[in-house]
Each structure stands twice: as C-alpha cells, then as structure tokens.
Amino acid sequence: DIQMTQSPSSLSASIGDRVSFTCQASQDIGNYLSWYQKKPGKAPKLLIFDASNLKTGVPSNFRGSGSGTDFTFTISSLQPEDIATYYCQQYSHLPTFGGGTKVEIK
Amino acid sequence: EVQLVESGGGLVQPGRSLRLSCTASGFTFGDYAMSWVRQAPGKGLEWVGFIRSKTYGGTTEYAASVKGRFTISRDDSESIAYLQMDSLKTEDTAVYYCTRDLSVWELSFDYWGQGTLVTVSS
Numbered sequence: 001d002i003q004m005t006q007s008p009s010s011l012s013a014s015i016g017d018r019v020s021f022t023c024q025a026s027q028d029i030g031n032y033l034s035w036y037q038k039k040p041g042k043a044p045k046l047l048i049f050d051a052s053n054l055k056t057g058v059p060s061n062f063r064g065s066g067s068g069t070d071f072t073f074t075i076s077s078l079q080p081e082d083i084a085t086y087y088c089q090q091y092s093h094l095p096t097f098g099g100g101t102k103v104e105i106k
Numbered sequence: 107e108v109q110l111v112e113s114g115g116g117l118v119q120p121g122r123s124l125r126l127s128c129t130a131s132g133f134t135f136g137d138y139a140m141s142w143v144r145q146a147p148g149k150g151l152e153w154v155g156f157i158r159s160k161t162y163g164g165t166t167e168y169a170a171s172v173k174g175r176f177t178i179s180r181d182d183s184e185s186i187a188y189l190q191m192d193s194l195k196t197e198d199t200a201v202y203y204c205t206r207d208l209s210v211w212e213l214s215f216d217y218w219g220q221g222t223l224v225t226v227s228s
Binding site: 044089 | 170
C-alpha cells in the first residue's frame with residue numbers, strides 16, 4: 001500500500017491568513033492526488049483532483065500543487081467556513097488517505 | 107442534482123452480517139464506478155472497496171482490512187450499490203459513505219452520500 005503522510009496534523013491561523021499544508025506519498029504517484037474537506041457530522045467534499053484541478057463550483061480560494069511524492073494544499077485567505085479537517089488521497093494504486101490536517105481559528 | 111443516499115446501518119453483534127444500500131439519482135448510474143469509504147469514530151478516512159461499471163466488467167477491488175469479508179455489488183436497473191458485510195468485527199464500527207468515482211481509472215470521489223453508522227458491539 002502507498003502511505004500518505006500529512007503535516008502538520010493540525011494548525012491554527014487567523015481569518016484572512018494564507019494557510020498551507022503538505023501531503024507526502026511513500027512512492028511516486030504522478031498527479032493522482034485529491035484533496036477533501038471534512039466537517040464534523042458532514043460528508044467529505046472533493047475540492048481538488050489530479051493534484052491541481054479545482055472541482056467545478058469549488059471556490060478559487062483553494063489551490064493544490066505538486067507531483068510525484070510531494071504535494072501542497074493552500075487556502076489563500078482563510079475564512080470561517082474553511083474550518084475543517086482536510087484529507088489528501090492518492091489513486092495511483094488502490095486508494096489511500098492521509099491522516100488529515102485539522103484547520104482551526106487562532 | 108447528483109444524490110447518494112445510504113441506508114441499512116445499525117447495531118450488530120460481532121460475527122454477524124449487515125447489508126448497506128446506496129440509492130443514486132441525478133446521473134446515469136450504470137456509467138460510473140462506485141466506492142465505499144468509512145470513518146471510524148475519531149479516526150481518518152479509509153477506502154473500503156469499489157465496483158467498476160458493467161462496461162468494465164463490474165469487477166471489484168477491496169482494502170486488505172475487509173477483503174474476504176465484504177462484498178460490493180450493484181443493480182443498475184435500480185441505481186443501487188450494495189455493501190454486504192459479513193463476519194463483522196468491532197473495528198468495523200464506522201460511518202460508511204457511498205461515493206461516485208471520477209472514472210473507472212481515477213478513484214477520486216466526486217460525490218458522497220450523507221453516511222450511515224454501523225456499530226459492531228455485543
């Protein structure tokens with residue numbers, strides 16, 4: 001199985017801050033990576049697929065980058081509604097998820 | 107509008123079976139691969155398995171943690187995907203989500219149901 005490691009596991013930032021966190025794959029996955037937003041009690045939402053493609057309807061405030069083994073997710077200006085846990089997921093092989101990055105307000 | 111609605115969750119004893127259903131609407135169900143993903147209490151997301159569309163044989167793949175115990179099937183005439191869970195263990199306790207896959211080649215999950223809770227306990 002391909003292991004996905006997200007860091008940090010949690011972070012605290014102020015409204016309006018630029019926030020970034022990373023996801024590392026245990027082997028080359030090309031650009032077969034998605035990012036999801038998960039709020040408590042709600043279903044996850046796909047935000048980005050193929051490492052950098054924004055799903056239709058997702059705010060352009062969110063951005064994904066990277067390829068191979070190292071990927072980054074960026075929120076350009078943190079909003080209250082962005083408070084959630086974010087998961088990366090690879091689909092180069094059978095899918096695996098990272099452990100999540102929990103984003104909180106400072 | 108794409109909608110996925112899971113049902114069938116509940117409390118079940120270890121070693122017993124349970125079948126979950128996922129009823130789809132708003133898209134041509136038969137054209138898509140479908141997956142199941144779960145989240146145990148306080149834990150992260152875990153892919154459980156998927157079923158390809160009939161165009162690609164309707165075959166299945168599973169995570170190692172459930173292989174041999176869980177079976178995914180589909181009824182394209184009713185737009186329903188199923189997750190048959192046998193020999194359940196306490197560690198199978200989780201919210202189970204049905205998802206639509208981006209494509210049969212790209213297991214990125216573009217739509218999710220609201221989830222159904224399965225509790226395995228004596």
